[in-house]
Amino acid sequence: MQGMVRWKGDGYEGRTGGGKEFPIYDSSSPSPMEMVLHAHAACSLIDVVGGLKERRDNLREARVDIDSVRSENSPRVFEKVHFVYVIRGDVPKTLIERIIHRSHDSLCSVGIMLTRGGVNLTWELDFEV
Numbered sequence: 001m002q003g004m005v006r007w008k009g010d011g012y013e014g015r016t017g018g019g020k021e022f023p024i025y026d027s028s029s030p031s032p033m034e035m036v037l038h039a040h041a042a043c044s045l046i047d048v049v050g051g052l053k054e055r056r057d058n059l060r061e062a063r064v065d066i067d068s069v070r071s072e073n074s075p076r077v078f079e080k081v082h083f084v085y086v087i088r089g090d091v092p093k094t095l096i097e098r099i100i101h102r103s104h105d106s107l108c109s110v111g112i113m114l115t116r117g118g119v120n121l122t123w124e125l126d127f128e129v
Contacts, residue, residue, distance in 0.1 A: 033070070033078075036110070041066050041083060043110040047103035052091055061088035078114065083123040093127050100125065 002017035011026020023029035030038065041064040049062050062085075069080040087096050100123060104111055115121050 033076075036114075037066055037068055037078070037081065040081065040108070040110045040114060043108040044083065044100070044103045045085075047107045048085065048087075048096065048099050051099035051102070052095070055091045055095075058091050059087070059089040061086060077117075078119045080120045080122070081114070083121075084126055085123060086126045088128050090129055093125070096127065097125060 004015045005024065006013050006015075008026070011029065012024040013021060014024050015021045024035065025031050045062060045064050049056060049059070052059065065084040065086060067082045067084075068078055070076045071079050085096070085100060104115070104121060104123070106112075111121065
């Protein structure tokens with residue numbers, strides 16, 4: 001995987017090896033730590049929605065609400081991350097739970113990288129048919 005980050009005077013801009021560009025750390029874009037946190041949530045939610053396969057059509061809502069705690073001292077790494085998966089739709093709750101467990105155990109590279117680095121990850125499921 002390749003890419004580039006460039007200073008633009010009032011913020012930064014990233015570009016992926018495939019040419020996708022995105023703002024970083026200016027008045028209207030996330031900081032690098034916010035990007036890591038959201039990348040973790042996105043990675044896991046992609047696992048959940050993707051794991052539903054043909055049942056995806058029965059989803060009305062799928063999101064992850066995020067809460068985190070960073071260390072008080074520098075470097076201000078994440079110490080704790082808590083996700084609330086909000087799932088609405090006619091899908092089996094037990095299937096959603098299995099997919100979430102699998103995401104955190106073996107699928108979501110971003111999250112696994114963080115937890116192996118010492119981040120305490122917890123989650124809960126807010127589910128309604």
